[in-house]
Amino acid sequence: AQKITQTQPGMFVQEKEAVTLDCTYDTSDQSYGLFWYKQPSSGEMIFLIYQGSYDEQNATEGRYSLNFQKARKSANLVISASQLGDSAMYFCAMRGQAGGTSYGKLTFGQGTILTVHP
Amino acid sequence: NAGVMQNPRHLVRRRGQEARLRCSPMKGHSHVYWYRQLPEEGLKFMVYLQKENIIDESGMPKERFSAEFPKEGPSILRIQQVVRGDSAAYFCASSPWGWGNQPQHFGDGTRLSIL
DSSP states (O other), rough: OOEOOOOEEEEEETTOOOOOEEEEEOOOOOOOOOEEEEEEETOEEEEEEEEEOOSOOOOOETTEEEEEETTTTEEEEEEEEGGGGEEEEEEEEEBOOOOOOOBEEEEEOOEEEEEEEE | OOOOOOEOEEEEEEEEOOOOEEEEOOOOEEEEEEEETTTSSEEEEEEEEEETEEETTTTSSSSSEEEEESSSOOEEEEEOOOOGGGGGEEEEEEEESSSTTTTOEOOOOOEEEEE
């Protein structure tokens, strides 16, 4: 079984500063993928960034980067130069390998509410 | 390229009625997933379908819930004899295949309210 833990129910950051949202995971799969999604107050789910378990470099997508530490089983999201529009709920999720019991489906954490202050 | 389309956006039902939630995946995507989100919680996997087949229904309640993804038409999540506890947001997602680096793209969800 897979498990995602997000220990920060809420985070606050000043506009233009960087913020790190924590995510730790547990899995018995050798190969897996880690995802971050953003859910604004309007409710839709927006894909932000992906990290594969065998990727040697940390993923980056614009202002988003993923600090992947495989030995620690952590996949923290770093948002640089925060903007007011970044205020939202952020979910970490993982998907298992083909053929495994966690194939296909995403397992989500509880989420972190990020508030960006002007 | 249209995204994942879910309808209705909001659905109100009385206890005991049936709820039908529809999902049209992105063009070219044959893998569909349904998730449920209770207030202030993360999304919980319900069922994973590929055209005409249920791949994984380990997250589906054993009774009253069913899902299908026919050869033609949208995927349907059906809840019979709804109860208050079924009130939640139901999200559908799709992907071109069930593994690898392709993210699942989500629809805007259906907010189900049970009176």
